[in-house]
Amino acid sequence: MFGLFKKKTELEKLQENYKSLLEKAHKASQSNRTLGDKLMAEAEEVAKKIDSLKNQ
Template sequence: MFGLFKKKTEVERLQEKYKELLEKSHKVSHSNRTEADKLMAQADEIAQKIDQIKKNY
């Protein structure tokens, strides 16, 4: 109940974005491989940001 008002951390927001990009990439990969590769590249950049943030903690 008290978690209702808890703000998400930057890592949590990036992890959600990463997950969304992976799902989109998988769906698009069946029809447009180039677009799927672009989405995967974006997801990889986000993963690197997450790793960098975790290293700084």
């Protein structure tokens, strides 16, 4: 109840984005391998940002 209006941190936003990209990449790789690889590359960039935030 009290967390209803809590804003998400940058780390939480990046983690959701990473999860979403992985799901899209998996679905896309079944029909379009090139698109799946592109989405995986984007997910890896987000993962690097997550790691840099965790290491600060």
